[in-house]
Amino acid sequence: MKALKDILYKVSLTSTIGNMEVGVKEIVFDSRLVVEGSVFVAVKGTQVDGHQFIQMALEKGARSVVCEILPVALKEGVTYVQVIDSSKALGIMAANYFENPSEKIKLVAVTGTNGKTSTVTLLYQLFREMGYNVGMLSTVENRINDNIIPSTHTTPDPIAIQSLIRKMVDNGCTHCFMEASSHAIVQERMAGLVLSGAVFTNISHDHLDYHGTFDEYIKAKKKLFDELPKDSFALVNADDKRGMVMLQNCKGAHQTFGLKYPADFKAKVLSNTIDGLELDINNKQIWFRMIGEFNAYNLLAVFGVAVLLGEDEDEVLRQLSKIKGAQGRFDKITIQGVTAIVDYAHTPDALENVLKTIQGVRSGGEKIITVVGCGGNRDRTKRPVMAKIATQLSDKVILTSDNPRDEDPMAILKEMEAGVNPVDFKKTLVIEDRREAIKTAGVLATKGDIILIAGKGHETYQEIKGVKYPFDDREVVKEMLKMMN
């Protein structure tokens, strides 16, 4: 068992009371999960302050406490450690507890509003194809080589991150690709990790419910780059005007990718069809199975990371062209001439990109029918914007439920409807039940039409009032397309 003082190595301490040699069985930040011999870390959360639960943690057998504010009454025999920032301490303690696995692996984090899952999945698939043992932490799933570990967050809590990376190292992984959500960065879930590099995909409207303002949201992303070590790389999208902001004061090697502005990793789109993309990268013409300009960015970011990690350019491009990408991202199902696309676009920017991509690849007068909703308990400001984009860029739109969570689905739909221009009322339907909405799209479609089902991608549930009911857009689409036969 490790001693508390070793687990606190590199943590900024304010004061300590009691025996620092006390053994630590587990690090716990939720009092309900305390086991005998744990150290309880009291974290100020978004809902409650973990300091309230110190007493409960001690009753359940915690032998030491790490906190920002010491309790008024101290318990005999307990070690109390006061720190400046408990969330940060938690990350560093988790790293020490698991013996700093991120120092033994090439760890690359990807941040940005859209494209994180797509980029880390492509990286994971590419490095697997190139014969490496690889780990991945993503919204869809976590992986240690071919072993799948279900994912609960885009970026898990620090204990889960460190324990997963420990397992990766123990299983011989040389690389790990992970998503860094803005929530995770602000909440210090990334603390204690040693990164070989970080990637910035783009930034647009999302999560303002959490960050308050767009500036705060940008700052959250920038924090990842501010904290990069000297021997790492910072690879940013040169075509996103915040790309350069990420690089200000960043100690990592500055690297850029893009299609428009001068960049270290640059490409030209030669063709963009419903079957794939042809890009010119360094005077080599390569065909990829991914669709849409946004995927050109993801592919370039992946190419850049691989080259910066020392891989051979030609080999990377050869292997990348075979790869199929992440689940639920532009997933295409075609039956009887009708194409349905299931996509995780759940932000205005992503929805606009996907619809413009579909417009760009359709060959003639086919209709675009879009089924879309917005999640409950999440950023409300995006609701009217997404409805507006959907109606402006489609021939027919069915507004429906996403994950209503604790909100009234019809109230969410009203907020979406408020964004629809009067001229577009005629093409807009509101159907609360998502299955019915998807099936109605099938009824409205004729041969050649393209149906976009946006917002839930890979998700296999629909969350309503705390219950996750089984629901998979891809399965419902298959039912719908069969029904059309």
Ligand SMILES: CC(=O)N[C@H]1[C@@H](OP(=O)(O)OP(=O)(O)OC[C@H]2O[C@@H](n3ccc(=O)[nH]c3=O)[C@H](O)[C@@H]2O)O[C@H](CO)[C@@H](O)[C@@H]1O[C@H](C)C(=O)N[C@@H](C)C(=O)N[C@H](CCC(=O)O)C(=O)O
């Ligand atoms: C809003 C948010 O981000 N919350 C995350 C946060 O919880 P919190 O600190 O706010 O929790 P809290 O309920 O206020 O509790 C504060 C502290 O008291 C402790 N506690 C609480 C109750 C008790 O009885 N005893 C006790 O000790 C809690 O364990 C916690 O340490 O820290 C937890 C541990 O890391 C996360 O699990 C939790 O994610 C919640 C479930 C969540 O839904 N998060 C979403 C918004 C999220 O993180 N999403 C991003 C992706 C977003 C995107 O890009 O799309 C992600 O990375 O997944």
Ligand SMILES: Nc1ncnc2c1ncn2[C@@H]1O[C@H](COP(=O)(O)OP(=O)(O)OP(=O)(O)O)[C@@H](O)[C@H]1O
């Ligand atoms: N580089 C990109 N730029 C803009 N849109 C993108 C990009 N890559 C993917 N998208 C669109 O955004 C959607 C979400 O992509 P992805 O899941 O890769 O993003 P993410 O950043 O992981 O999202 P989340 O924060 O929810 O985990 C995709 O379904 C696609 O529609």
Ligand SMILES: N[C@H](CCC[C@H](N)C(=O)O)C(=O)O
């Ligand atoms: N990681 C994002 C995903 C949103 C996906 C969408 N289907 C929704 O439920 O709003 C979140 O939790 O905000």
Ligand SMILES: [Mg+2]
């Ligand atoms: Mg993701």
